[in-house]
Amino acid sequence: MSSDNSTRSSTGCSTTESESVALELQQLSDFDSDNKSHSTIGTSINIDSQDSGKESRTIKKIKKKKGFPKKKLSFKDQFLALTLKNWYLQKRSKKTNSIIYIFTIEFIVYVFCIGLIVHHYLEETIPENKNPESYESDILANPTFPYVDTPSGSPDKFEGALSAMTQNLTFYFRRDSNPENQFSPILTLYDTKESLDAEFFESYEKKSNPIDGGIYFEHLDLSPDSPKVEYSVYFNSTDTTSQLIQLYKQSQLEGSTMYMPTFVNAANGNIFKKLWEDDSSKSGDAVDITIGLKDFPDIKRKESLDIMSIELPFSFSFILHMLLPVFMVSVVYEKENLLINLMTMMGLKRNIYWLVNLLFDWALYLSQLTVFYIFVAALRFRFITQNNFGTHFILFILWGNTLIAMAFFLTYFFKKVKSTYIIGIFLVVLLTFVLPTYYWAIDASGSTPYSTIFILKCIPSIAFVQALMAISDASAIGQPGMKLADLSLDIENPGSSYLFLVVQSIILYLLAIYLYGGFDTWLNKSKNFIKKKLLKKKNLSQSNKFTQEEEEDEIPQDVLDETERVKKCDDEIRILGLGKTYPGKDGNPPNHALKGLNLGIPKGQIFALLGPNGAGKTTTMSILSGLIPQTFGKAKLGSISLNKENMDEIHQIISICTQEDCLWASQSGWETLEFFARLHGYKGEELKKRVTQTLHDLDLYEDRKKLISEYSGGMKRRISLGISFIVDSKIVFLDEPTTGMDPSSKRKVWNIIQQKKADRAIILTTHSMEEADALADRIGILENGKLRAIGVGEELKKRFGKGYKFSMHTNNPKNDKRAHKYFMKKYSNAKLLNSLACTRNYEIPKGDLLLSTVFNQFESHTDKLGILDWGISHTTLEEVFLRITSENSNAHL
Numbered sequence: 025m026s027s028d029n030s031t032r033s034s035t036g037c038s039t040t041e042s043e044s045v046a047l048e049l050q051q052l053s054d055f056d057s058d059n060k061s062h063s064t065i066g067t068s069i070n071i072d073s074q075d076s077g078k079e080s081r082t083i084k085k086i087k088k089k090k091g092f093p094k095k096k097l098s099f100k101d102q103f104l105a106l107t108l109k110n111w112y113l114q115k116r117s118k119k120t121n122s123i124i125y126i127f128t129i130e131f132i133v134y135v136f137c138i139g140l141i142v143h144h145y146l147e148e149t150i151p152e153n154k155n156p157e158s159y160e161s162d163i164l165a166n167p168t169f170p171y172v173d174t175p176s177g178s179p180d181k182f183e184g185a186l187s188a189m190t191q192n193l194t195f196y197f198r199r200d201s202n203p204e205n206q207f208s209p210i211l212t213l214y215d216t217k218e219s220l221d222a223e224f225f226e227s228y229e230k231k232s233n234p235i236d237g238g239i240y241f242e243h244l245d246l247s248p249d250s251p252k253v254e255y256s257v258y259f260n261s262t263d264t265t266s267q268l269i270q271l272y273k274q275s276q277l278e279g280s281t282m283y284m285p286t287f288v289n290a291a292n293g294n295i296f297k298k299l300w301e302d303d304s305s306k307s308g309d310a311v312d313i314t315i316g317l318k319d320f321p322d323i324k325r326k327e328s329l330d331i332m333s334i335e336l337p338f339s340f341s342f343i344l345h346m347l348l349p350v351f352m353v354s355v356v357y358e359k360e361n362l363l364i365n366l367m368t369m370m371g372l373k374r375n376i377y378w379l380v381n382l383l384f385d386w387a388l389y390l391s392q393l394t395v396f397y398i399f400v401a402a403l404r405f406r407f408i409t410q411n412n413f414g415t416h417f418i419l420f421i422l423w424g425n426t427l428i429a430m431a432f433f434l435t436y437f438f439k440k441v442k443s444t445y446i447i448g449i450f451l452v453v454l455l456t457f458v459l460p461t462y463y464w465a466i467d468a469s470g471s472t473p474y475s476t477i478f479i480l481k482c483i484p485s486i487a488f489v490q491a492l493m494a495i496s497d498a499s500a501i502g503q504p505g506m507k508l509a510d511l512s513l514d515i516e517n518p519g520s521s522y523l524f525l526v527v528q529s530i531i532l533y534l535l536a537i538y539l540y541g542g543f544d545t546w547l548n549k550s551k552n553f554i555k556k557k558l559l560k561k562k563n564l565s566q567s568n569k570f571t572q573e574e575e576e577d578e579i580p581q582d583v584l585d586e587t588e589r590v591k592k593c594d595d596e597i598r599i600l601g602l603g604k605t606y607p608g609k610d611g612n613p614p615n616h617a618l619k620g621l622n623l624g625i626p627k628g629q630i631f632a633l634l635g636p637n638g639a640g641k642t643t644t645m646s647i648l649s650g651l652i653p654q655t656f657g658k659a660k661l662g663s664i665s666l667n668k669e670n671m672d673e674i675h676q677i678i679s680i681c682t683q684e685d686c687l688w689a690s691q692s693g694w695e696t697l698e699f700f701a702r703l704h705g706y707k708g709e710e711l712k713k714r715v716t717q718t719l720h721d722l723d724l725y726e727d728r729k730k731l732i733s734e735y736s737g738g739m740k741r742r743i744s745l746g747i748s749f750i751v752d753s754k755i756v757f758l759d760e761p762t763t764g765m766d767p768s769s770k771r772k773v774w775n776i777i778q779q780k781k782a783d784r785a786i787i788l789t790t791h792s793m794e795e796a797d798a799l800a801d802r803i804g805i806l807e808n809g810k811l812r813a814i815g816v817g818e819e820l821k822k823r824f825g826k827g828y829k830f831s832m833h834t835n836n837p838k839n840d841k842r843a844h845k846y847f848m849k850k851y852s853n854a855k856l857l858n859s860l861a862c863t864r865n866y867e868i869p870k871g872d873l874l875l876s877t878v879f880n881q882f883e884s885h886t887d888k889l890g891i892l893d894w895g896i897s898h899t900t901l902e903e904v905f906l907r908i909t910s911e912n913s914n915a916h917l
C-alpha cells in the first residue's frame with residue numbers, strides 16, 4: 025500500500041506528504057530566519073503563538089528592513105468612521121428597533137397620562153393645623169403627673185376606652201347637650217386618626233356642639249413590667265385654651281374647671297388605675313408616659329394623589345430596562361451579519377468598536393433620562409421636589425452604567441436579532457416585574473434575613489429597583505424626602521444599592537471583555553507557559569496521530585515543487601504546512617479540514633483556489649484573514665507572521681470580499697463604501713473621489729443612495745467586492761465574488777479584478793471554472809484539505825486533459841453518417857462522445873493530432889461531406905477539475 029501511494033520527489037526519494045510536511049517544518053528557519061524554534065516533527069505541528077515574544081521582535085526587525093506600511097490606521101479615523109456609521113444607522117433605527125421604540129413610547133405616554141389625570145383630578149383633602157409647630161409636644165411629658173379625679177360619669181367611659189385601647193383606638197369627648205351636665209364629657213370612639221381629624225375639623229368649622237378634646241394613643245403598652253404610653257391630647261385652640269396651656273405649664277391647675285387638663289388627668293388616672301389594679305404592689309411606681317398637645321385641625325390642605333411615588337419604581341425602571349434589548353440588538357445585528365468580523369478583517373480595532381458602542385448607548389440612555397426629568401419636573405412630582413437631586417441622579421447614572429455592561433455581556437450569548445428581541449423582552453419583564461415584586465413581597469414581611477436581601481441585591485435590577493423604591497417612599501405624601509446624608513451602606517439603605525451597582529458593572533464589563541477575547545494576549549502567554557510545561561506530551565501524541573493518518577497519501581510533483589519554491593521565495597503571501605482541525609462535536613471525530621497547505625502568491629498575481637464543497641477553501645481564507653486560528657503551520661502576509669499577536673498589523677494590509685454579503689441593510693451603497701474608506705483614513709475630497717470612482721467601476725453610481733435592503737443579490741455582491749478594493753490593501757481575499765451575478769455583471773467584475781491586481785496579491789475562490797480561467801494567473805485545486813494540483817491554467821489542462829474535443833455539424837443525416845465514417849477513418853483512436861441532430865462530438869487522445877493537418881483535412885472536405893460547421897478545442901478546466909477531484913475521491917473509496 026505504501027509503495028503504491030508513494031511518488032517520486034525531486035531528489036528521487038520516495039516521499040509521503042506527512043514526511044514532507046515534517047521536512048518543511050524543519051526548514052522553517054529558512055522561512056522565518058529569526059525564529060529557529062519548533063522544528064521537530066512532533067512539536068512543530070503546534071507552532072501557533074508559542075513564540076509570540078520572539079515573533080514581535082522579529083516583526084519589528086522586518087518592518088525596519090522591508091518598510092512596513094507607514095500609514096497606520098489611526099484611532100481618530102476609526103472612531104470617526106464608526107461614529108458616523110452608528111449615526112446613519114440610528115437615524116434609520118426605526119426599522120431595526122421599531123418594536124422596542126413603539127412599545128417604550130406607548131408605555132411612557134400611558135404612564136404619564138395616568139399620572140397627569142390622577143395628579144389633577146383625584147385630589148384628597150387632608151385636615152391639618154395652621155401652625156402645627158406652635159406647641160411643644162413634650163410640655164406634659166412628666167412621668168409623675170398628679171392624679172386628678174375625673175368629672176362625674178367619665179371614669180366608666182375611660183374604662184371602656186382603655187380596655188379597647190389595646191387596639192390603638194382614638195376617642196374624643198363631646199360636651200353633653202344637657203346644660204346641667206355640660207361639664208360631663210361624652211366619650212366617642214374612633215378607630216383611625218384620620219376619622220378623628222375629620223370629626224374635629226367639622227366641629228371646628230361648625231362652631232356648634234363643640235368637641236372639647238380628644239385623645240389619640242400613638243403607643244400603648246400596659247405590660248406590668250415596663251409600661252410605656254404615648255398619647256396626644258387634642259384641644260380646641262381658642263384664646264382661652266391657649267391661656268390655659270400657659271396656666272397648665274405653670275402648674276396652676278388648682279380649682280380649674282377646664283377640660284383639657286382634665287382630659288390628661290383622666291387619661292393618666294385611668295392608665296395608672298388599670299395598671300395598679302392588676303398589681304397593687306406597683307402602686308406609686310413611675311410610668312413612662314409621653315403626652316403631646318395638639319391643636320384642632322383648622323385648615324384643609326388639598327393634596328393630589330402622587331401616583332408617581334407609588335408606581336415610579338416599577339414603571340420607570342421598566343422604561344429604562346427596555347433599553348437593554350435596544351442596546352443588545354445593534355451589536356447582535358452586526359454579529360449575525362458577520363459585520364464585526366468583516367470590520368475587524370478590514371482593520372478595525374475591536375476596542376474602538378466597543379468604545380463607540382458604549383458612547384452611543386450612553387447617549388441613548390441619557391436622552392431617555394432627560395425626557396424623564398423634564399416630565400417629572402414639569403409636573404412637580406414629589407419625587408423631584410422633595411428628594412435631593414443627587415440621590416436619584418447618582419442612582420440613574422450608576423444604573424445606566426450597569427445596564428450597558430449587562431447588555432455587552434449578554435450580547436455574547438445571542439446570535440440572532442429575533443431571539444434577542446424575544447428573550448430581551450422576556451428578560452425585561454422578569455427583571456422589572458417578577459423579581460422586584462418577589463423582593464418587595466419578602467421585604468414587606470420584615471423578617472427577611474440580611475443574607476437573603478444580599479443575595480437578591482446581587483441581581484442588578486433588584487439593587488436598582490430597591491433604591492428607587494426607597495427614594496420614592498421617602499418622598500411619598502407626608503414624607504420629607506431623601507438627602508444625600510441619609511445614604512448609608514446598610515443593606516436596607518439605598519446607599520448599599522449604589523455600591524452593588526458599581527461592583528456589578530465592573531464584573532459585567534470584565535466578563536464581557538473576557539468573553540470577547542479582550543484578555544486573550546495576556547491569557548495566551550499564561551496558557552502557552554502552562555502548555556509548554558505541562559501539556560507537551562499531550563500535544564506530541566495528538567500531532568503524531570494526525571501525521572500517521574496522513575502518511576497514506578501521496579503528493580503530486582507540482583505540489584512538492586511549490587513547497588520547495590515557497591521556502592525560498594519572497595512572495596507577498598507565503599503559506600507553509602498550514603492546517604486546521606475542527607474539534608469533533610457530539611461524539612464525532614475531529615475534522616481535519618486543512619492538512620498542511622503549502623503555497624506562495626507573489627504581488628500582481630491572482631491565484632484561484634478551486635475545490636469541491638468542503639475542500640477547505642473558506643477555512644484557508646478564514647485562517648489567513650485571522651477569523652480563526654490555524655491548528656498548525658505557518659503563514660506570512662507581507663512581512664508579518666500570521667499569529668494572534670500580529671492580527672492588528674495583518675488587518676491593516678488585507679481586505680476581503682466575504683462569501684456571504686456582510687452589509688448593513690439600512691445603509692446606502694455610498695455610506696457602506698464611505699465607511700470602509702474612512703476606516704482606512706480617507707477624508708474630504710480624496711474620500712469622495714474614491715467612493716465615486718469605485719461606485720462607477722461597480723456600475724452602481726446611479727443606485728448609490730438606495731438602501732442595501734433595496735439592492736438585488738448581484739448589486740450586494742458588487743458592493744461587497746467594492747469594499748475589498750476601496751482600500752489600498754496589499755493582499756485581497758475574494759471568496760466567490762461573483763456568485764449570483766448575471767453574465768454581464770460578472771464580466772464587469774472580472775474587469776475590475778484584473779485592473780486591481782497590479783500591486784496586489786489576490787486569492788480567489790470560486791466554483792466557476794470559467795471565472796478561474798478568465799482571471800487566474802495560477803490555479804490550485806484543493807480537495808479534502810490538501811492541494812492536489814497547482815499551476816498555470818493551460819499547463820493543468822495539458823497535464824490533466826485527456827486530449828482534444830472535436831465537433832462537427834452536417835446539413836443532413838446522410839452526410840452526417842458519411843462525415844462520421846471519414847472522421848473515424850482518419851482518427852481511429854477517437855471516441856464518439858455524443859451525436860444529436862447531425863451534430864457529433866468526439867474526444868481525440870493527446871498526441872494523435874496535429875492541428876494544421878486537421879485543418880487541411882476538414883477544410884478541403886466541408887463541401888463534399890456537407891459539413892456546415894466544425895471546431896476543435898482543448899480540454900476545459902472543468903474537465904481537469906472533475907478528473908482531479910474524482911480521481912482523489914475514488915482513491916479514498
Ligand SMILES: Nc1ncnc2c1ncn2[C@@H]1O[C@H](COP(=O)(O)OP(=O)(O)OP(=O)(O)O)[C@@H](O)[C@H]1O
Binds near residue numbers: 615637639642644
Ligand atoms: N466551524 C466549523 N466547525 C466544524 N467544521 C467546520 C467548520 N467550518 C468548516 N468546517 C468543515 O471544514 C471542512 C472545510 O470547510 P470549508 O468551508 O473550508 O470548505 P469550502 O471549500 O470553503 O466549501 P464551500 O465550497 O462549500 O464553501 C468541511 O468539512 C466543513 O464541514
